[in-house]
Amino acid sequence: MDRNHSRRDVLRSMTAATASLSAWPRMACAQQGIRHTLWVVDHIGPAHLIGNQVQTVLGAIGVLNLAFMAPLVTNPLADSITAQLSATPNFAPGDAVVFLVLNPARSVLPNSPTKPSVLGKSAYVPGAPSICEVYWERCFNDLEVAGALFHEAAHGMSQQGDDMHDYRSSGIGGPGVRVLAEQQQGVPKLPSYADLEFYAAAIRRRTTFVTSVP
Ligand SMILES: [Zn+2]
Numbered sequence: 001m002d003r004n005h006s007r008r009d010v011l012r013s014m015t016a017a018t019a020s021l022s023a024w025p026r027m028a029c030a031q032q033g034i035r036h037t038l039w040v041v042d043h044i045g046p047a048h049l050i051g052n053q054v055q056t057v058l059g060a061i062g063v064l065n066l067a068f069m070a071p072l073v074t075n076p077l078a079d080s081i082t083a084q085l086s087a088t089p090n091f092a093p094g095d096a097v098v099f100l101v102l103n104p105a106r107s108v109l110p111n112s113p114t115k116p117s118v119l120g121k122s123a124y125v126p127g128a129p130s131i132c133e134v135y136w137e138r139c140f141n142d143l144e145v146a147g148a149l150f151h152e153a154a155h156g157m158s159q160q161g162d163d164m165h166d167y168r169s170s171g172i173g174g175p176g177v178r179v180l181a182e183q184q185q186g187v188p189k190l191p192s193y194a195d196l197e198f199y200a201a202a203i204r205r206r207t208t209f210v211t212s213v214p
Contacts, residue, residue: 038083038097040086041098055145068199069082075196109123118183157207158205
């Protein structure tokens with residue numbers, strides 16, 4: 001084999017490798033075929049804020065779509081994902097429902113007592129619909145509300161408790177979750193790849209949810 005020939009071969013295999021790299025995202029997307037709506041049910045009532053909070057319900061939904069749902073589609077871990085405000089969620093398998101309630105005293109969960117600092121809580125039993133809520137008064141801004149909604153939706157879909165908080169992407173030193181880690185009140189975070197990965201896998205479980213206030 002002469003020198004030119006082998007260089008051509010190298011070039012050809014490099015071109016093939018590049019082509020398969022650029023084709024990968026679309027293939028992965030087509031294989032996944034995931035669609036999902038995170039339904040947010042506003043159960044706050046006349047929305048008061050108790051301190052220096054600056055969130056609005058529509059602002060939080062906007063951040064949820066921009067910072068959490070959109071990266072799931074562009075990565076691509078899913079085909080179609082949105083967060084939507086609705087009093088009557090049109091639930092389909094693979095969706096999630098989270099109630100926004102004022103505080104734990106207004107909980108819609110069967111057992112409401114909860115730790116003083118948590119931003120939300122979920123109740124789940126394998127084989128039964130999950131029920132999730134986020135405490136409006138405990139959040140500081142749109143990003144914190146969005147993160148809390150994403151966090152509880154993931155608990156509800158995965159039906160996992162504290163194990164979710166320690167999830168890590170596979171691989172050497174795989175990054176851990178940030179938004180799905182145990183939350184610190186007043187420290188809103190943007191999602192890590194591990195957050196998106198865990199959430200996409202949870203969608204595939206097609207867990208059912210309580211869709212109206214019990
Ligand atoms: Zn949690």
